[in-house]
Amino acid sequence: MEVKVKVWIEDENKNLIFGHGKTEILEQIEKTGSISKASQEIGMNYKKAWSHIKILEEFIEDDLVVVKQGRGEDSGTKLTLKAKELIELYKTLNNDIKDYSEKRFKELFLDNLSIKIKKG
Secondary structure, eight states: OOOOOOOOEEOTTOOEEESHHHHHHHHHHHHHSOHHHHHHHTTOOHHHHHHHHHHHHHHHTSOOEEEEOSSSTTOEEEEOHHHHHHHHHHHHHHHHHHHHHHHHHIIIIISOTTSOOOOO
16 A cells, blocks of 8 residues: 655646646657657657647746757757756655655554554
8 A cells, every 4th residue: 555646836826837747748858859759758749748848938937948950969959957957856846745745654554553454
């Protein structure tokens, strides 16, 4: 038995700003150097991937990707330092919340002698 948590960030109007999906698309862009390839890797429509990036850029008021057209070595899509920082901050927050929830779940449910939990 385990506890599951999902972490995402919303604006004051409850609009999704950042979470696992946007983190995943940014990580795949970093890996593939292409928004098109990144969206294919995670099974997301290219237009939706661009939309995710634009929503996030608007919210943080900064660029997340740099696109260089052409066929040279430096062509393609690269993440900005801000995008890399955002990924790391989200992962840290997500891991901290996951670690705390697992610890607290164990304290409240698994270590509580008055509640019997069936295993298996």
